[in-house]
Amino acid sequence: MQSLNKNQMLRIMERYGNDPQQLIAVLLDIQAASGKFCVEQHWAELTSEVLGVPLSKIYDVLTFYSMFKTEPHGEFIIEICRSTPCWFACQNEEGCHGTQEVVRWFEDAAGIKIGETTADGKLSILYTSCVGMCDIGPVAKIGDDVFGSLNEEKAKTLVKHCLTGNRYELRALCQN
Numbered sequence: 001m002q003s004l005n006k007n008q009m010l011r012i013m014e015r016y017g018n019d020p021q022q023l024i025a026v027l028l029d030i031q032a033a034s035g036k037f038c039v040e041q042h043w044a045e046l047t048s049e050v051l052g053v054p055l056s057k058i059y060d061v062l063t064f065y066s067m068f069k070t071e072p073h074g075e076f077i078i079e080i081c082r083s084t085p086c087w088f089a090c091q092n093e094e095g096c097h098g099t100q101e102v103v104r105w106f107e108d109a110a111g112i113k114i115g116e117t118t119a120d121g122k123l124s125i126l127y128t129s130c131v132g133m134c135d136i137g138p139v140a141k142i143g144d145d146v147f148g149s150l151n152e153e154k155a156k157t158l159v160k161h162c163l164t165g166n167r168y169e170l171r172a173l174c175q176n
């Protein structure tokens with residue numbers, strides 16, 4: 001995907017009448033058009049200038065909502081819950097291996113480490129905190145979709161669908 005240029009960025013804001021009340025919608029569109037799945041600092045600065053919203057307020061929004069990212073990421077982001085209930089939900093007959101084991105399943109399947117993005121820009125793996133579905137832990141989310149009762153097989157399947165861009169199959173596995 002191509003990176004956003006300044007004119008495209010200005011057009012996004014114009015579409016919302018350069019209205020500061022539309023800040024979240026503007027930032028979502030900028031992120032979607034960014035080609036990097038994030039709102040980089042120079043775009044946050046231009047948004048601040050054009051909408052007349054202090055940069056600090058823009059970063060309040062970007063850091064408050066987990067849907068926003070400020071660093072480049074893959075087209076798909078698998079976010080693994082590392083809160084305590086999910087940590088304890090990851091158990092097998094040899095005992096509790098915790099979230100590290102879930103992370104390892106995803107890392108092995110994707111060939112990257114947590115915090116990294118695949119070379120083709122398709123997939124990043126990150127941590128998240130509780131997404132409110134502890135009863136089906138261990139849990140990961142991709143966008144707004146939550147996937148629970150994770151095991152190694154399911155982790156591999158999720159990674160495969162992300163790497164092949166198969167949103168339909170991903171959606172079919174989602175549990176929220």
Ligand code: FES
Binds near residue numbers: 083086130133134
């Ligand atoms: S602790 Fe993982 S969803 Fe609540």
